[in-house]
Amino acid sequence: MELEHRLTLGYLQAHPVEAARHLESLDPHESASLLEALPGEEIAGVLEHCLPVSTAKIIEELPKDLGADVLGAMNATSAIGVLRQFEEPVRQDVLDRLDNPMGATLRRALRYSPNTAGSLADPQVFTLPPDIAVEEAVDRIRTYGQKAMYYIYVIDRDSKLEGVLTLRQLLIDRSDHLVGTLMESQITTLSAEANLEE
Structure with a gap:
C-alpha cells in the first residue's frame, strides 16, 4: 500500500493537469478514494486543474476535515469557484472548518453575488x-x-x-x-x- 501511495503522489506532483483530467473522468467517489490518503496540499495542487463543479463533487466525497484542508490549500480564486458549487449547508460547514486566514478571505469574497x-x-x-x-x-x-x-x-x-x-x-x-x-x-x-x- 505504501508503494501505491508513493506512486500516486509522484504522479500527481509530476503531472497535475493530466491527473486532474483522469480524476474528472471517474466517479467522484472513486476519485476521492484515490486521493483521501494524500495530504490536503497535494490534493489541492491537482484539483485546482479540474473544473469547479468536478472539484466540488470530489471534495464532497472526501472526509469533511480533509475537504476543508484541500480548499484551504487551494488558491483563493479556485476555492471560491468550488465553494459556489456547494449547497449553502455544505458551504457553511466547510467554511466553519477553515479557521485560518484563508477562511476569512473566502467568507469575505463570497459576500459578493x-x-x-x-x-x-x-x-x-x-x-x-x-x-x-x-x-x-x-x-x-x-x-x-x-x-x-x-x-x-x-x-x-x-x-x-x-x-x-x-x-x-x-x-x-x-x-x-x-x-x-x-x-x-x-x-x-x-x-x-x-x-x-x-
Whole structure:
C-alpha cells in the first residue's frame, strides 16, 4: 500500500493537469478514494486543474476535515469557484472548518453575488502602501510576493486603492523613492457590486 501511495503522489506532483483530467473522468467517489490518503496540499495542487463543479463533487466525497484542508490549500480564486458549487449547508460547514486566514478571505469574497466585479476579484492580490521606499517594497516582494504579478496595487492604510505600478517600475527606480511617487493614480475603477452582465 505504501508503494501505491508513493506512486500516486509522484504522479500527481509530476503531472497535475493530466491527473486532474483522469480524476474528472471517474466517479467522484472513486476519485476521492484515490486521493483521501494524500495530504490536503497535494490534493489541492491537482484539483485546482479540474473544473469547479468536478472539484466540488470530489471534495464532497472526501472526509469533511480533509475537504476543508484541500480548499484551504487551494488558491483563493479556485476555492471560491468550488465553494459556489456547494449547497449553502455544505458551504457553511466547510467554511466553519477553515479557521485560518484563508477562511476569512473566502467568507469575505463570497459576500459578493456571482457575476459581480467583487466575485471575480482575486482577494489575495499583492499590495503595497504608498509611503514606503522602493528598496523596502522590493524586499517585501522577495519575502511575501508569491502573488506579485506584473501589476502591484497600492493601497492606503484603510485598504483603499490609491494607484497601481508595474514590477518593472520598482526594479529600475531609485531605491530611496517612495512607492506613492511612482504609482499611476489616474485609474479606472469598478464598484465591487457592479454587475458584469449589464
